[in-house]
Amino acid sequence: MSHAPTALHGNHACALGAIAAGCRFFAGYPITPSSEVAEHMSRELPHVDGTFIQMEDEIASLAACIGASLGGVKTMTATSGPGFSLMQENLGYAAMTETPCVIINVMRGGPSTGMPTRPAQGDIMQARWGTHGDHPVIVVAPASVQEVYTQTIRAFNLAEEFRTPVIVLYDEIVAHLMETVSLPAKGKAEVKDRKWATGAEVGFMPYAETDDLVPVMSRPGDGHRVHVTGLTHTPDGFPTQKPELADRALRRLVDKIELNRDRIDEVEEIETADADILVVAVGIVARAARRAVEMLRAEGVKAGLLRPVTLWPFPEAQVRNAAERASVIVVPEMNTGQLSLEIERLAGRGKRIRTIHRIDGEPIGPDEIAQTIREA
Amino acid sequence: MNEMVRTLEPFEIKDYLRLQLMPHFMCPGCGHGIALRALLWAVHELAIDKNKLAIVSGIGCSGRVGAYIDANTFHTTHGRPLAFATGLKLARPDLTVVVITGDGDCLAIGGNHLIHACRRNLDLTCLMLNNEVYGMTGGQVSPTTSANRLTTTTPGGNAEPTFDACKLAEAAGASFVGREVTRQAMALKNVIRDGIAHPGFSFIEAISDCTEIYGRKNDLGESPEMILSQKSDMRPEAFGNVADEPFRPNRLVTGILAKQARPEYGAAYRDYAVRVKSKPGRPR
Amino acid sequence: MSSPVKSKGARPKTKAGSDTAAEPAGEPVKPARAGGNILIVGVGGQGVLMIAKVVALLAQKQGYQVKQSEVHGMAKRGGIVFSHVRYGPEVWSPTIVKGEADALIALEWAEGLRWLDHLKHEGVFIADTRRIVPPFACRSRKAGAPINYAKETPADIVSRVADGFALDASTIAEGFGDARAANTVLLGVLSASLAYPEADWLEVIEASVPPKSRDINRNAFAAGREWALAARANPTLRFDSSITSYEAPAGLLQPKITLEINAAWCKGCDICVKLCPERCLALNAEQVAVLKSPDACTGCHICEWLCPDFAISIRTSHPEPVTA
Numbered sequence: 001m002s003h004a005p006t007a008l009h010g011n012h013a014c015a016l017g018a019i020a021a022g023c024r025f026f027a028g029y030p031i032t033p034s035s036e037v038a039e040h041m042s043r044e045l046p047h048v049d050g051t052f053i054q055m056e057d058e059i060a061s062l063a064a065c066i067g068a069s070l071g072g073v074k075t076m077t078a079t080s081g082p083g084f085s086l087m088q089e090n091l092g093y094a095a096m097t098e099t100p101c102v103i104i105n106v107m108r109g110g111p112s113t114g115m116p117t118r119p120a121q122g123d124i125m126q127a128r129w130g131t132h133g134d135h136p137v138i139v140v141a142p143a144s145v146q147e148v149y150t151q152t153i154r155a156f157n158l159a160e161e162f163r164t165p166v167i168v169l170y171d172e173i174v175a176h177l178m179e180t181v182s183l184p185a186k187g188k189a190e191v192k193d194r195k196w197a198t199g200a201e202v203g204f205m206p207y208a209e210t211d212d213l214v215p216v217m218s219r220p221g222d223g224h225r226v227h228v229t230g231l232t233h234t235p236d237g238f239p240t241q242k243p244e245l246a247d248r249a250l251r252r253l254v255d256k257i258e259l260n261r262d263r264i265d266e267v268e269e270i271e272t273a274d275a276d277i278l279v280v281a282v283g284i285v286a287r288a289a290r291r292a293v294e295m296l297r298a299e300g301v302k303a304g305l306l307r308p309v310t311l312w313p314f315p316e317a318q319v320r321n322a323a324e325r326a327s328v329i330v331v332p333e334m335n336t337g338q339l340s341l342e343i344e345r346l347a348g349r350g351k352r353i354r355t356i357h358r359i360d361g362e363p364i365g366p367d368e369i370a371q372t373i374r375e376a
Numbered sequence: 377m378n379e380m381v382r383t384l385e386p387f388e389i390k391d392y393l394r395l396q397l398m399p400h401f402m403c404p405g406c407g408h409g410i411a412l413r414a415l416l417w418a419v420h421e422l423a424i425d426k427n428k429l430a431i432v433s434g435i436g437c438s439g440r441v442g443a444y445i446d447a448n449t450f451h452t453t454h455g456r457p458l459a460f461a462t463g464l465k466l467a468r469p470d471l472t473v474v475v476i477t478g479d480g481d482c483l484a485i486g487g488n489h490l491i492h493a494c495r496r497n498l499d500l501t502c503l504m505l506n507n508e509v510y511g512m513t514g515g516q517v518s519p520t521t522s523a524n525r526l527t528t529t530t531p532g533g534n535a536e537p538t539f540d541a542c543k544l545a546e547a548a549g550a551s552f553v554g555r556e557v558t559r560q561a562m563a564l565k566n567v568i569r570d571g572i573a574h575p576g577f578s579f580i581e582a583i584s585d586c587t588e589i590y591g592r593k594n595d596l597g598e599s600p601e602m603i604l605s606q607k608s609d610m611r612p613e614a615f616g617n618v619a620d621e622p623f624r625p626n627r628l629v630t631g632i633l634a635k636q637a638r639p640e641y642g643a644a645y646r647d648y649a650v651r652v653k654s655k656p657g658r659p660r
Numbered sequence: 661m662s663s664p665v666k667s668k669g670a671r672p673k674t675k676a677g678s679d680t681a682a683e684p685a686g687e688p689v690k691p692a693r694a695g696g697n698i699l700i701v702g703v704g705g706q707g708v709l710m711i712a713k714v715v716a717l718l719a720q721k722q723g724y725q726v727k728q729s730e731v732h733g734m735a736k737r738g739g740i741v742f743s744h745v746r747y748g749p750e751v752w753s754p755t756i757v758k759g760e761a762d763a764l765i766a767l768e769w770a771e772g773l774r775w776l777d778h779l780k781h782e783g784v785f786i787a788d789t790r791r792i793v794p795p796f797a798c799r800s801r802k803a804g805a806p807i808n809y810a811k812e813t814p815a816d817i818v819s820r821v822a823d824g825f826a827l828d829a830s831t832i833a834e835g836f837g838d839a840r841a842a843n844t845v846l847l848g849v850l851s852a853s854l855a856y857p858e859a860d861w862l863e864v865i866e867a868s869v870p871p872k873s874r875d876i877n878r879n880a881f882a883a884g885r886e887w888a889l890a891a892r893a894n895p896t897l898r899f900d901s902s903i904t905s906y907e908a909p910a911g912l913l914q915p916k917i918t919l920e921i922n923a924a925w926c927k928g929c930d931i932c933v934k935l936c937p938e939r940c941l942a943l944n945a946e947q948v949a950v951l952k953s954p955d956a957c958t959g960c961h962i963c964e965w966l967c968p969d970f971a972i973s974i975r976t977s978h979p980e981p982v983t984a
């Protein structure tokens with residue numbers, strides 16, 4: 001793989017990653033601080049015979065993406081808090097109908113219109129639980145421009161492999177940060193495609209229970225005339241209200257993510273092997289945490305960092321493991337306590353947990369984290 | 377009737393239905409079934425390959441109709457089928473995409489998508505089944521409920537003004553607009569057929585009867601009485617322009633109400649892409 | 661309205677049903693120096709107005725004053741169309757009163773019969789035998805049912821008028837590639853009754869038709885003229901004696917109608933029962949539609965189209981026509 005280093009903004013890297021991953025349809029609605037993703041996609045897509053459309057709102061944007069994906073094309077939309085809220089119903093539809101699509105959510109200060117140009121991490125829980133009902137979802141949380149690029153590609157691959165919506169969650173700082181990234185040569189990125197039916201299968205079931213629990217998808221026009229519905233459905237695609245069939249259908253949705261975690265999980269661990277003080281952080285905050293860990297290690301403190309790169313499903317085993325060895329866990333985050341809820345749940349009784357919450361639109365710096373660790 | 381139509385095999389609705397799901401779930405006498413027949417009949421006359429037909433529907437009794445069609449069927453979210461269809465058609469211009477929606481689905485929750493779909497003029501056909509009520513949720517008022525009608529949320533009679541959906545669509549730029557009653561099944565078929573054949577966004581309103589809920593609540597008679605009254609309630613197009621003395625008061629005009637040649641958006645975007653591609657000095 | 665053309669008083673025996681047969685005249689009618697009254701009748705889409713225009717132009721060419729009036733409408737739907745052409749040294753009224761037409765040209769058989777009372781006793785009657793049966797002439801909605809429509813045969817009529825010609829102009833025109841040129845065939849027939857130069861006829865016809873159909877019209881005119889001259893010489897050729905009856909060949913074309921009701925799909929909504937124009941359906945005790953009087957069913961499809969549950973299907977099969 002040859003790498004060409006380039007300086008890019010996070011949102012630009014996102015668009016380039018999407019194109020490299022094979023995204024050929026983008027529908028979106030402008031919102032700070034994600035708009036540049038749409039702007040770059042509008043320029044890139046015509047050159048690769050793709051389609052860009054600015055829809056009338058975010059509901060329509062995700063709907064159009066799902067429509068295009070059902071047509072057989074890889075699709076993406078990008079938004080921020082208010083728009084992400086509007087997308088929730090269709091996000092659930094994509095999960096229920098097992099339609100691959102990628103949703104970029106660039107977090108800004110909330111609630112409501114909040115602080116459009118300031119960073120935040122207030123959507124960590126919404127990304128997981130924003131829609132109604134039980135549903136599986138995959139969320140990746142890049143922390144650098146390079147990672148925005150690679151994680152966007154990975155998001156597409158996960159979406160295709162597991163036929164699920166995948167959310168790429170980063171914040172305003174990463175979106176507008178300019179960093180040097182190395183891009184693989186054209187066509188050299190590792191790209192995965194969903195399993196396609198040939199159209200010749202006899203007795204094809206659009207939601208059949210396959211070995212890895214991910215059904216084979218049929219492209220309209222290829223011969224299987226299937227039904228797609230957000231109603232709870234049986235393997236033949238048609239609605240059911242029979243308790244045992246509904247249970248089976250919904251459990252498969254959850255299981256196809258849970259039972260394939262070895263292909264989904266990704267965490268970054270820095271000096272956690274002997275860490276007595278474990279910092280758990282995501283996204284931009286993890287970068288500050290990493291610096292804090294380095295500072296403290298220099299001071300002789302056994303600090304370590306665990307950063308979920310795949311944020312959802314949450315890396316429970318990895319967190320439990322690292323937490324077991326540590327006496328104190330520090331959780332810095334730009335919200336009033338979302339990641340820390342997960343840590344509290346996993347750390348086990350009696351574990352000391354120190355949290356740092358910032359909701360003033362300012363990032364959490366290394367000193368602030370280091371100070372908390374020192375006091376821990 | 378044109379030549380192509382005449383040389384076709386006779387229309388057998390069973391060729392277009394998912395027989396394993398029949399009989400369908402709709403109430404006795406529900407007009408949505410008649411509209412479904414008209415749609416399938418139009419598809420037959422246009423000799424559209426079922427594999428290349430995509431039906432995108434919203435939520436409501438109207439939205440459930442799509443599942444019975446032996447084609448690529450997408451039952452989406454309430455009010456959003458036009459947005460789903462927009463993505464599907466842009467990604468797959470080779471498919472014939474027909475949206476089935478209801479008066480609530482299309483004009484209330486989905487009203488914004490409707491006006492923008494009309495404006496874009498993408499080659500979609502939107503078939504709105506107007507029964508003046510929210511049938512699926514048990515009979516609440518809708519944007520097309522006639523004045524003084526009883527619904528579960530207008531227990532004293534509807535006081536809200538209504539939409540003329542066809543005027544709305546035309547004003548928003550739909551390049552084909554038509555309306556027909558289910559009573560005139562063949563005429564409805566013709567309007568749908570012409571709408572699907574029209575290159576651009578076609579909006580077709582089918583006046584349908586919600587017999588079980590709306591009919592009962594308002595004492596509009598049994599199914600036959602309801603469908604018979606459609607005829608006298610509607611004015612043929614020829615009388616539509618008699619401004620001061622309508623044929624029947626307070627009623628809508630039927631037929632093809634607007635047709636204009638406007639650039640189809642999918643083709644326009646693809647042309648744009650060709651132009652952009654051929655320009656040197658591509659912006660990065 | 662005062663007419664400059666005085667009625668001759670005596671009513672010509674031209675009414676259908678009149679039993680006084682006239683001897684067909686052997687010689688072409690010489691147009692009176694005073695001018696002429698030509699009545700052209702038919703239904704929408706046949707080209708009545710084209711004939712009227714040609715006659716008017718022709719008369720103008722002979723130096724006459726011309727007045728033409730017309731009624732047309734429902735052009736595409738078989739509605740009635742007629743035109744009066746009056747010409748002479750001086751013409752006041754544009755319409756021809758009963759019994760004053762020198763020539764009656766009918767593009768449709770029944771229309772010709774309807775207007776017979778406008779023809780002068782010695783006037784010339786020229787008609788296409790092709791019939792266009794209007795919907796209101798159907799007494800029963802069953803396919804192939806007898807129709808309430810003029811049953812007089814060409815032989816009946818031609819023997820009843822002084823100077824009659826009945827020919828299948830549409831078929832002749834079809835032979836030249838366009839049935840719509842039947843009107844020009846009839847002009848050819850008329851030309852044999854009016855002593856104007858053939859070249860004048862052709863000139864005005866060419867001026868009245870689109871350039872690309874000139875050849876067809878020239879041929880159609882020549883064929884009509886030739887047929888008329890032959891018929892004048894031999895009165896047995898004045899009508900097609902093979903047409904002995906216009907009664908429908910009873911039963912022969914009755915299509916077979918099969919109406920099937922899928923009881924498993926029927927929800928007993930009653931729509932088909934109440935909307936069948938022949939009232940041949942009913943709901944049985946289980947509230948399922950049944951065909952109560954199959955003989956009354958016309959196969960109109962209304963029940964099939966309006967059944968919200970697709971429970972009715974109608975198939976109509978046409979038996980092969982019996983060929984000797």
Ligand SMILES: Cc1ncc(C[n+]2csc(CCOP(=O)(O)OP(=O)(O)O)c2C)c(N)n1
Binds near residue numbers: 479482509512
């Ligand atoms: C977001 C959302 N809100 C509300 C509903 C509930 N709902 C289902 S169908 C319907 C109304 C359907 O009315 P209409 O579009 O007129 O269709 P009909 O049933 O009359 O054919 C509503 C409000 C829903 N499914 N989703």
Ligand code: SF4
Binds near residue numbers: 401586590
């Ligand atoms: S509730 Fe009304 S609209 Fe819905 S199926 Fe019944 S009759 Fe039709």
Ligand code: SF4
Binds near residue numbers: 405930948
């Ligand atoms: S219209 Fe159809 S469903 Fe209704 S009674 Fe007749 S056959 Fe039965």
Ligand code: SF4
Binds near residue numbers: 937956963964
């Ligand atoms: S086809 Fe149906 S509606 Fe027509 S006459 Fe026969 S039974 Fe009656």
Ligand SMILES: [Mg+2]
Binds near residue numbers: 436479480506510
């Ligand atoms: Mg409704």
